[in-house]
Amino acid sequence: MAEAQVHYEILVVGGGSAGMTTAAHLAKLLPGGFRKTSLAILDPSDKHYYQPLWTLVGGGVYPREVTERRQADYIPKGATWLRESVAEFFPEENYVLTGSGKAIHYSYLIVAPGIQVDWGKIPGLSESVGKNGVCSNYSYDTVSSTWDNIKNFKGGTAIFTHPIPPLKCGGAPQKIMYLADSHFRKTGVRDKSEIIYCSAIASIFQVKRYADTLDKVIQRKGIVTKYRNNLIALRPDAKEAVFKHLDTGEESVLRYDMIHVTPPQSSPDFVKRSPLSNQDGWVEVDKFTLQHVRHANVFSLGDASSLPTSKTGAAVRKQAPVVAKNLVSLIQGKPLAATYDGYTSCPLVTGYKSLVMAEFDYDQKPKESFPIDQSKERYSMYLVKKHVVPRLYWHGMLKGRA
Numbered sequence: 001m002a003e004a005q006v007h008y009e010i011l012v013v014g015g016g017s018a019g020m021t022t023a024a025h026l027a028k029l030l031p032g033g034f035r036k037t038s039l040a041i042l043d044p045s046d047k048h049y050y051q052p053l054w055t056l057v058g059g060g061v062y063p064r065e066v067t068e069r070r071q072a073d074y075i076p077k078g079a080t081w082l083r084e085s086v087a088e089f090f091p092e093e094n095y096v097l098t099g100s101g102k103a104i105h106y107s108y109l110i111v112a113p114g115i116q117v118d119w120g121k122i123p124g125l126s127e128s129v130g131k132n133g134v135c136s137n138y139s140y141d142t143v144s145s146t147w148d149n150i151k152n153f154k155g156g157t158a159i160f161t162h163p164i165p166p167l168k169c170g171g172a173p174q175k176i177m178y179l180a181d182s183h184f185r186k187t188g189v190r191d192k193s194e195i196i197y198c199s200a201i202a203s204i205f206q207v208k209r210y211a212d213t214l215d216k217v218i219q220r221k222g223i224v225t226k227y228r229n230n231l232i233a234l235r236p237d238a239k240e241a242v243f244k245h246l247d248t249g250e251e252s253v254l255r256y257d258m259i260h261v262t263p264p265q266s267s268p269d270f271v272k273r274s275p276l277s278n279q280d281g282w283v284e285v286d287k288f289t290l291q292h293v294r295h296a297n298v299f300s301l302g303d304a305s306s307l308p309t310s311k312t313g314a315a316v317r318k319q320a321p322v323v324a325k326n327l328v329s330l331i332q333g334k335p336l337a338a339t340y341d342g343y344t345s346c347p348l349v350t351g352y353k354s355l356v357m358a359e360f361d362y363d364q365k366p367k368e369s370f371p372i373d374q375s376k377e378r379y380s381m382y383l384v385k386k387h388v389v390p391r392l393y394w395h396g397m398l399k400g401r402a
Helices: 017-029 051-058 143-151 172-187 208-221 313-331 379-395
Strands: 007-013 039-042 047-049 068-070 080-082 086-090 095-098 103-111 156-162 193-199 224-227 229-235 240-245 251-255 258-260 298-300 344-351 354-360
Touching: 007 017, 017 039, 017 313, 051 143, 051 172, 051 344, 051 379, 103 313, 143 172, 143 258, 156 172, 156 251, 172 193, 172 208, 172 258, 172 344, 193 229, 208 344, 208 354, 229 251, 298 313, 313 344, 344 379, 354 379
Parallel strands: 007 039, 007 103, 039 080, 103 298, 156 193, 156 258, 193 224
Antiparallel strands: 047 068, 086 095, 095 103, 229 240, 240 251, 344 354
């Protein structure tokens, strides 16, 4: 019974980018840190991954091992790590039920479990990814298969897919395509290859300033685009992909020699079925304060939240201090003054030495950090993506310093 009644003043669900960064900020903001205010991080994983680098892993720039660290090394001092999964939320009673049946009570809750990759929603994908020309950057286990396919490609049809949003980093499905094109040219197989981009959305990118540049990249590279076409099935034995046009409902079949699949994604199942979710399954929060709209002692950020912005690590970097400041204000009985403007960033790799650094807010207005025209492809921005941002993540963001 003692275990069933365990209580923490702050419970953070999720030990990924959002949960860990917010906890790091709280450690600095709370008077006395976690010595005086108990905080627990609920997450079963013993590994932490820097997923934005998986594009470059899939492109052969880095081995996947550089994206992995021990979770224990990033738990803030004084915080308790509960290596459990979540089964259910009970916000009216202020506790969560873990997968092993333990009730973890809290005074304040931060929900940041990330997004769920739904491999099983595309028939034929789960059993074929990583084999026979099917690859994906969307997990640590499969990302190396992307580079295996690209480096061994001898010509033919290479398909790259973009599912119905939302998804982690909306630009990622096209970034790996540009790297593949560059490598095919380097190895002399591009002239006997066709690259097809099948996307469920209606354009190459949602912000016109950057879309204008990317349209020119598509044209320059000779990539065939099929917009509003959503992948609905794979036939791996025949190397066929089945697509449905979202406007006409018509289905079409494309044969491939390699296909990079960005799988459909959604909020975790335990979030979907909880009282915290909205009708679409996301944790329903105020988009400025990140406080839950029905439960004042609950906050959410990152991929599982209802925030109407691109789901990126850069967005989390701006969201985490807002949650931390507003939670401390709530504890102290003060107004919630910190606000989030929807900032997000998508470093759009267009080749091995070029990148468009897209940064924008809720209104899709550019919110750029550098004193240059970031809508242009630049080698300098590629170097930022390759070398600077990973260090900022491990040594700054996860420590609450950036």
